[in-house]
Amino acid sequence: GEDVEQSLFLSVREGDSSVINCTYTDSSSTYLYWYKQEPGAGLQLLTYIFSNMDMKQDQRLTVLLNKKDKHLSLRIADTQTGDSAIYFCAETGHLTSGTYKYIFGTGTRLKVLA
Amino acid sequence: NAGVTQTPKFRVLKTGQSMTLLCAQDMNHEYMYWYRQDPGMGLRLIHYSVGEGTTAKGEVPDGYNVSRLKKQNFLLGLESAAPSQTSVYFCASSGRRYEQYFGPGTRLTVT
Numbered sequence: 001g002e003d004v005e006q007s008l009f010l011s012v013r014e015g016d017s018s019v020i021n022c023t024y025t026d027s028s029s030t031y032l033y034w035y036k037q038e039p040g041a042g043l044q045l046l047t048y049i050f051s052n053m054d055m056k057q058d059q060r061l062t063v064l065l066n067k068k069d070k071h072l073s074l075r076i077a078d079t080q081t082g083d084s085a086i087y088f089c090a091e092t093g094h095l096t097s098g099t100y101k102y103i104f105g106t107g108t109r110l111k112v113l114a
Numbered sequence: 115n116a117g118v119t120q121t122p123k124f125r126v127l128k129t130g131q132s133m134t135l136l137c138a139q140d141m142n143h144e145y146m147y148w149y150r151q152d153p154g155m156g157l158r159l160i161h162y163s164v165g166e167g168t169t170a171k172g173e174v175p176d177g178y179n180v181s182r183l184k185k186q187n188f189l190l191g192l193e194s195a196a197p198s199q200t201s202v203y204f205c206a207s208s209g210r211r212y213e214q215y216f217g218p219g220t221r222l223t224v225t
Contacts, residue, residue: 004156008154031212035216040219041218041219042118042204042216042218042219043204043206043216044216045213045214045215048212048213088156088157101147101172101173102157102159102214104156104157104158105156106154106155107156
């Protein structure tokens, strides 16, 4: 079945790099995503990667995709206290009506220590 | 341009009561979705819509109904609330199939 797994917690010091990992099961996923959720807020799309790419960089964010191992990671360089949030990995799963559903992981709570 | 908005933000219901959650988007998106978020379980899809007048079931549709009478609105109804429906509900919309925009959420408690 479709499943996305993430570790629940990560703690880093301000200025260090953070690496959040995710494994997924559906090898047919077209896109894989990283969302950020701050306390009391909705999910904000951070970045996504197309399944035929290995890496995508966007300012402080680097996404690495290992399709063979079905492993996705998000690296945040120079982590700041404002990066403290829950980060969700998601893959696309197909719906019969021609659109996609997202399959979300349980989220990784990132805590940045000053 | 407000994006995706949800009303209400918070609600407390007694078991057996009914309510409707409203989602509105001003991006002219075709696709709209309702998710629920529970601790340790990520988000799960309740119902979705691929256009005005259409609805379809997601992973956890039982106990919920939806309607999409207007393109910009997607309503989620609970006819007889149960404590198991205590959750945070998120609406999302997308124009392109691979990018979803989320509302701020509705926190519902059923006692």
